[in-house]
Amino acid sequence: xxxxxxxxQESAQHHEHDEATRRVAPEANVDSLDAVLDxxxxxxxxxxxxxxxxxxxxxxx
Numbered sequence: 235x236x237x238x239x240x241x242x243q244e245s246a247q248h249h250e251h252d253e254a255t256r257r258v259a260p261e262a263n264v265d266s267l268d269a270v271l272d273x274x275x276x277x278x279x280x281x282x283x284x285x286x287x288x289x290x291x292x293x294x295x
Contacts, residue, residue, distance in 0.1 A: 277285050 274285075
């Protein structure tokens, strides 16, 4: 019985940790997404044509 109680406590603590991580993770994802979008925006401002040409397929590719 004592081990069952300990396992239940560990499970509850793990669940609380998961909940806390879920609350923090979206903010971290937003920050990293903003950084990527800022990088893309700065490249587009400086040389949009070269950026787009990097994605254009050349014959036979």
